[in-house]
Structures are given as C-alpha cells and as structure tokens.
Amino acid sequence: MHKIGRNDPCWCGSMKKYKNCHQAFDEKLEHFRMQGLEVPEHRLIKTPAQIEKIRESAKVNIAVLDEVADKIRIGMSTEDIDRIVYETTTKMGAIPAPLNYEGFPRSVCTSINEEVCHGIPSPDIILKDGDIINVDCSTILDGYFSDSSRMFCLGNVSEEKRKLVQVVKECVKLGLEEVKPWGFLGDMSQAVFDHATANGYSVVRNIGGHGVGLEFHEDPWVGYIFQRGTQMMMVPGMMFTIEPMVNMGSHKIVVDKQNGWTVRTKDHKPSAQWEIQVLVTEDGHEVISY
Numbered sequence: 001m002h003k004i005g006r007n008d009p010c011w012c013g014s015m016k017k018y019k020n021c022h023q024a025f026d027e028k029l030e031h032f033r034m035q036g037l038e039v040p041e042h043r044l045i046k047t048p049a050q051i052e053k054i055r056e057s058a059k060v061n062i063a064v065l066d067e068v069a070d071k072i073r074i075g076m077s078t079e080d081i082d083r084i085v086y087e088t089t090t091k092m093g094a095i096p097a098p099l100n101y102e103g104f105p106r107s108v109c110t111s112i113n114e115e116v117c118h119g120i121p122s123p124d125i126i127l128k129d130g131d132i133i134n135v136d137c138s139t140i141l142d143g144y145f146s147d148s149s150r151m152f153c154l155g156n157v158s159e160e161k162r163k164l165v166q167v168v169k170e171c172v173k174l175g176l177e178e179v180k181p182w183g184f185l186g187d188m189s190q191a192v193f194d195h196a197t198a199n200g201y202s203v204v205r206n207i208g209g210h211g212v213g214l215e216f217h218e219d220p221w222v223g224y225i226f227q228r229g230t231q232m233m234m235v236p237g238m239m240f241t242i243e244p245m246v247n248m249g250s251h252k253i254v255v256d257k258q259n260g261w262t263v264r265t266k267d268h269k270p271s272a273q274w275e276i277q278v279l280v281t282e283d284g285h286e287v288i289s290y
C-alpha cells in the first residue's frame with residue numbers, strides 16, 4: 001500500500017490531514033492484520049460522500065419494494081411484478097441493477113416456494129393461493145448500488161411455510177444485532193445459522209451475501225454458516241448484505257439447467273430469504289435498504 005504522510009490529505013476524501021482522520025484507524029487495522037485477522041482493504045470502506053449517494057439509491061430500492069408490496073396479489077404473473085419494478089425504478093431516474101447483469105433478462109428476481117433465488121419473471125408464472133415468494137430488487141442511481149429483498153405470503157399460506165418466512169426474518173434481525181465495528185462477519189453468521197437450525201431448518205451454504213454500494217457485488221463474500229470470531233472484521237464504512245437463504249428441508253440446491261439461473265432446493269421443499277443492506281457505523285450499524 002502507498003504510504004501516506006501524516007500531513008497529507010486522508011485517503012478517504014474528507015480533505016482532512018491524514019493524522020487527524022484515518023491514521024489511527026489504519027494503525028488499528030494494521031495491528032489486527034499482523035495478528036493474522038482478515039481486515040478490509042480501503043476500497044471496501046465507503047466515504048461519507050459515497051454513503052450519502054448509496055442512501056439515495058436505497059430510497060429508490062425501498063420505494064420499489066413498497067410498490068410491489070402494495071400491488072402483489074394472487075392471479076398476477078411474475079412478469080407483472082417485473083413491470084412494476086422496471087416502471088417504478090425508471091420513473092425515479094434509476095436503473096434496475098439485475099437487467100442485463102451477466103445476461104439476466106429481467107429487472108428483478110422472483111423466487112416462489114422451492115425456488116431459492118434468481119427466479120426469472122415470466123408471463124407463464126402465475127401467483128397462486130398459498131404461494132410464498134421472494135422479490136429481490138437492486139437499484140443503480142447515479143452509479144451507486146442498493147440491494148434488498150422481501151418475502152410475500154399469498155392468501156392461505158400453510159402454517160409451516162408461514163413459520164419458515166417468519167423465522168428467516170428473525171434470522172436477519174438477530175444477525176443485524178451482531179453488526180458492530182471490530183466484530184467479525186462470523187458473529188453475524190453464527191446468529192443467523194443458530195436461529196435457523198434451532199428451528200429445524202438448513203442454511204444454503206455456497207450462495208450468500210456480498211459487499212455492495214460502489215458495485216453490485218463487491219468483496220467480501222458473506223456466508224451464513226460461519227462461526228463467531230471468524231471471517232472478515234467489520235469496520236466503520238463497510239457495507240454488505242445480510243440475505244440468508246433458509247430451506248425447510250436439506251441445504252442442497254440445484255441450478256436450473258435450462259435457464260442457467262434459477263436455484264431450487266434439491267428436495268423440492270420450500271425456501272425463504274429476506275435481505276437487508278447494512279452499513280457498519282462508528283457505534284453499531286445503519287440499515288441502508290430493506
């Protein structure tokens with residue numbers, strides 16, 4: 001890393017001298033790095049100006065999900081949801097991040113029942129009484145990214161599916177409570193994992209969350225099967241998603257061979273996911289998108 005002088009401007013863009021800004025912070029990071037702990041690089045630490053832009057992007061993302069929450073109903077196709085997402089996002093001057101992302105053909109992911117994630121909206125997929133569906137929205141505004149997803153229960157959802165949806169929401173809340181500076185991503189991960197497994201569920205292992213803000217998917221990769229005190233250290237300015245995928249049956253999943261995107265549970269049992277985008281602050285955390 002390029003060595004900054006004490007009186008040089010800080011790398012964070014604050015215009016303050018390094019010694020009055022992030023020097024002590026960097027020394028602390030270096031101390032932990034020397035102990036063999038995983039600490040974030042500067043590029044993963046958002047500046048106040050970047051955070052403000054990402055918050056604006058998230059306002060759109062939240063508004064889009066609110067619009068979906070208002071309109072979603074039985075008999076609608078998942079393409080109807082896609083249209084709501086595209087129109088609401090573009091009306092607010094933003095771009096749906098999934099559209100054309102690595103060839104993804106729609107503006108949102110809609111994953112129903114045994115679909116774990118990356119369901120592709122289609123005019124042929126009609127929402128039925130008793131379905132549970134995850135709607136995963138991501139927004140680009142002025143080049144800044146936001147990302148969150150919610151579950152919706154349609155009509156007479158069985159008690160066991162309703163409980164799965166509720167427990168995964170609790171997992172995210174319990175994980176969030178562990179997000180604080182100088183803790184570890186593993187602290188959050190274990191809180192999620194313990195609550196899911198205590199309820200008899202399994203946690204998807206090799207798909208997870210991610211850093212987000214300046215890119216759609218940044219480091220670190222964020223899993224929900226790790227132990228307390230492991231994984232990357234959380235430091236102020238880091239931003240990532242908490243988005244566990246929790247299965248009623250086995251953790252095993254398969255990717256749709258035809259479309260190459262949609263992930264389903266191998267045993268065809270239901271799966272649920274909630275996602276929030278969170279910022280690590282000086283004294284805890286701030287939920288950026290939900």
Ligand SMILES: [Zn+2]
Binds near residue numbers: 014
């Ligand atoms: Zn600084």
